[in-house]
């Protein structure tokens with residue numbers, strides 16, 4: 001198969017995962033990008049298989065490998081929805097290769113973030129807890145609502161539900177929405193969040209942002225931000241119905257980042273929503 005001139009060559013890491021397969025299908029659907037590599041961890045059953053067949057597309061000639069270095073050297077971008085330790089390794093490789101690194105992996109802590117910022121001196125990193133247009137627009141609305149509704153009268157709670165396989169909580173999206181609410185209130189989320197309630201908790205502390213987590217079945221991702229006042233409640237909700245919304249966002253981020261300088265960007269930058 002010939003590659004159209006100017007098309008961006010992309011690697012999918014975690015190619016056998018739920019998001020890895022959605023990314024391989026989405027890349028095949030979008031003009032201006034093509035798959036140059038598919039990576040899985042050493043020992044994975046997917047090694048040696050055809051990435052297109054793995055994703056249900058039929059053969060595309062890209063064989064899944066655990067040998068990342070030569071694959072990174074031949075690509076312009078990497079789409080990464082894996083796990084925190086894996087993402088740190090891929091960030092170093094993306095920095096060495098001076099390519100775009102789109103990161104959807106969640107569950108990363110402050111020490112991980114520091115290492116990603118170091119890698120972004122050479123790589124163009126776009127990272128978001130949610131790559132969908134809808135959630136990023138929702139975060140702008142949450143920031144506005146939190147700003148408009150007085151903290152003394154309106155309590156904020158973030159509720160999320162995901163499938164039974166999810167390993168981190170609260171979800172990256174719940175934290176992103178909590179950050180948006182905290183920005184609207186001009187407070188730090190770290191000092192004002194309540195992540196667990198159990199037993200005799202006492203009354204709710206004013207000005208805090210609460211999180212509640214549900215897990216079960218095959219739910220792709222549902223998030224609500226509730227603003228609860230005296231006698232009324234406002235609910236802002238997003239429901240993911242198909243993983244392709246995240247994959248399309250990731251490809252859009254890669255194409256956008258291709259034209260940027262090395263640095264650390266968010267999906268709000270990609271979508272032009274950063275200062276709204």
Ligand SMILES: NC(=O)C1=CN([C@@H]2O[C@H](COP(=O)(O)OP(=O)(O)OC[C@H]3O[C@@H](n4cnc5c(N)ncnc54)[C@H](OP(=O)(O)O)[C@@H]3O)[C@@H](O)[C@H]2O)C=CC1
Pocket residue numbers: 013014015016017018019020039040041042044081082083085086103104105106107128129130131132172246
């Ligand atoms: N930001 C966003 O918009 C979204 C983010 N996510 C996040 O993406 C991540 C992945 O989610 P999901 O696809 O459901 O998870 P999966 O477990 O289905 O996929 C992760 C894949 O990464 C592989 N992997 C792990 N370590 C390595 C490694 N060192 N090298 C190569 N591959 C590796 C896993 O292999 P193995 O199973 O063999 O360990 C697995 O195939 C999660 O953090 C999730 O929260 C998900 C959806 C949207």
Ligand SMILES: O=C(O)C1=N[C@H](C(=O)O)C[C@H](O)C1
Pocket residue numbers: 106129130162166170171172173174220221222240
């Ligand atoms: O693990 C998932 O599946 C998802 N993870 C992301 C998160 O942690 O918010 C995004 C999406 O909700 C699906």
